[in-house]
Amino acid sequence: MTDTPILQYSFLAPILIVLGGAVIGVLVEAFVATKRRASIQLSIALFTIFVSFISLLRIRNLTSAKAAFNSVMIDGPAIFMQGTILLIAFFAVMIIGDVDHFTAQASAVPGSEEEKSAVQTGRQQTEVFPLTLFAVAGMLLFPAASDLITLFVALEVLSLPLYLMAGLSRRRRLFSQEAALKYFLLGAYSSAFFLFGAAFLYGFSYSVTLAGIHAAVIGGTANNVFLLIGLLFVSLGLLFKVGAVPFHAWTPDVYQGAPTAVTLMIGGAPKLAAFAMTMRLLVDGLLPLAIDWQQMLVVLSVGSLFIGNLAAIAQTNLKRMLAFSTIAQMGFMLIGLLSGVSNGNTLLAANAYSSAMFYVITYVLTTLASFGVILLLARAGFESEEITDLAGLNQRSPLYAGVMAVCLFSLAGVPPLVGFYAKLSVLQALLAPGQTGGLILAIFAVMMSLIGAFYYLRIVKVMYFDQPLTATTVSAPQDVKVVLTLNGALILILGLVPGGLMTLCAQSIVKALGT
């Protein structure tokens, strides 16, 4: 290539800024004295995310701009998802801001002298902040990637820091390391599957760009078997991140084993990124194949709703229960994604995809607050995990019990909370084409969400109607208190006036589909 490479730095600025912040974080880790490190790292992380958001605002009106040799596509959904990811990441970093949740020295063997001395001398490592920033950078690239190579890079940049972070728990370190290893191994497998599928897609279309694949699919002369195998394995790699059945097996173990602060990270923004990418791949790249992948998603969604909800009932561990509930919620989200095309008609596609987007955004918002509350309970010196740890929370801290109750009612889909509108919008998208199959799936989903209501409300019961096991009150730093209150209020306010967010979702999708 003889042309001067034009990278379009301004379009990439949000991602590059976050990467830069991460690198600075690594340097801080190396050169700044232990005592001041934590606060400096926190400020850098928050400031970086803030600046990145500002730079994103400057390019918010781009409709379909390409950057970095067409490998990055900045369009409506990408910008909207990036903005949401940054907002969620900002909240998340504020909530996990306290380094007490993480091990002092991750490399020290659990229980060893080295570990003890690290704790005693206060040699607290703070690599979790740069790691978070690297992960965020990966998430930002995820929804914008427009070829399979960039997509894979984004997937790895997003995943690797998360694998590490899952092993950083301060308490129960072995358990946490086990979770990290499981997450890593299964994640590595899914990455390999993704690459495998990408190779088949390349074999089919002689192209790694989504546009190229799209063109080849429409051309329709090449080997269809390659295409279907490619579709299957590439989707597998992405749906692993979403955590849909049957790629869900890591979710409960990792949610439970990872430090709650990291569970909050894993359960939050990555879901947004994975959703955005799945949508881009399936819609931008493989829309003509919609009939095929929609059938696949039906199976996944039914499986997720069924296994997620039924398994969640049996859990006594709160984080594990929320993990299974996540699987179920993702099953619901997939319903939005699979209702776009009916009989080759794409008129209703924008409606369906924006409903799925609305679903995943509100879900992540709710997860953030609920894990935030669990995180606060862990402060008393033990990792709060069991559902019984929440007993009588209302008497210990009415504010956090309230935030948690709002989250749970919202997850259960009780109006007027935002989770209800999410379910509503997804279901109406499913029913819109007026197919019998859609009706059956809708009834199934509704019945499953009744089961969901049962286990969510059981926690509300424990919080409000059971006697507390300890009398300790829950204390939290002011900023965390403010963030959680804000988050809870947002769930409530979005419930009363969901129109704005729905319109935003719809607009970004409509721009992208060009309909």
Place this chain on the structure above:
Amino acid sequence: MNYLTSLMLLPLLGAILVSTLPKNKSNYAKWVALLTSISVALLGLLIALRFEIDRPGFQFVENYSWIPSFGINYSLGIDGIALVLILMSVILVPIVIVAGWHESEGGRWGSKSFYVLILILETMMIGVFAATDVFLFYVFFEAMLIPVYFLIGGYGVGERAAAAVKFLLYSLFGGLLMLAAIIGIYVISGHQGGHTFDIEKLSQLTIDSTTQNFLFLGFFIAFAIKAPLWPLHTWLPDAAKSATPGTSVLLLGVLDKVGTFGMIRYCIKLFPESSKTFTPVIIVLALISILYGAFLAIGQKDIKGLIAFTSISHFGFITMGIFAMTTQGHSGATLYMVNHGFSTAALFLIAGWISARRGSSTIADFGGLQRVTPVLAWTFFIAGLSSLALPGLSSFVSEFLVLVGTYTRYPVAAVIGTLGIVLAALYILIPVQKALHGPITPGNENLPDITRRERIAIAPVIAVIIFLGFYPKPLLDVINPASVATLTAAGFSDPVPATGGK
């Protein structure tokens, strides 16, 4: 002026005010809540006075766009049926607050939360009757569950947490079915000229009969759980036994009416054909409810359980009146809803006072109360007589109308339903005779009679019961046009009475 919105905002403001009061002054919370609910009741009466009986359609209409992407509007409006139910609700709330002045003190949490919950519930009760957008109705319908859940679980007695969860899950089950039906009809409206949730526009749709049947069932099952109709009633006795008397009054008196109200406003209005199709089944279920509720009421040992089962019987009458599809049946059913609200309120409140004095709600423990606490016993007796539809007390008029209305179309059902009246006499008179009039149970000798506060609370209820027994005309004048309008719009006409000998 936006009357209906103001009526809904007022209790909400009261709730916010109560929640900002200092924790240790629980008396302030009570007074603020009471004054708020009284002003709501006064505003409700003002609305009733300004209601124009002869004007067809909804009145006090308000319409604002709420969620434009789904065509959801914040639209309110009331017809005669909604008006009387709202009136009943806003009158019952202050009575419940006065009657249960100390109820809030036995809960898991302070009094403040109790009154906040009651006032929020009042807002939603008004909203659910006033909504003319199906979606808005649904939001209120479901959101109401949350305060009631906390009222039962937080302030009730016995197995309160379990009863609260059972109540909530049962209701959510129905609610979700209804949600599916609502989305269904919304989708259909999209195929026929634009997405909407507006009740008037939705009633104009043409829906093929299979779809209509499914949608009808989605709505009807939700309402049948709410109003409890046999066999979907099992949550009610548990909830009523566990809740405080005040909560039970609001639960049975007002919330359950949303079910029967919904049958009129939504099932029949939106799906007239399916209503016709399912009428035989529903009439049978209603008859079973009437008899089953009555039989189980006779067998109850717990006074609250007794009242709960009598209500199941009464709801059977109301449902039968509605699905008789005659104007008399409809007017009777609507009037029945109001009367049942007041007579059940009286029964629950007095039963609550007696139980609180005695420390037990077992009927057998109330022996000889007629001699020890004559006023309490007499008021209970009057409320009981109203419940068994003695002529001269309010329920008689409505039960009579329901039976007459049913007879013109379903004579057999009406005749079987009449058995319910006989059984009603049994379930009220047996406990009255055995317990109140029987020998004094040890421990009852020194129970105090009715207090001044209790008199103030119960007097208006008894007055309403007697007044409506002799002069139901003002209410019927309001209800009748709405009943006629509903049935005419749905395409039903009253059967011509057979005049013998001509």
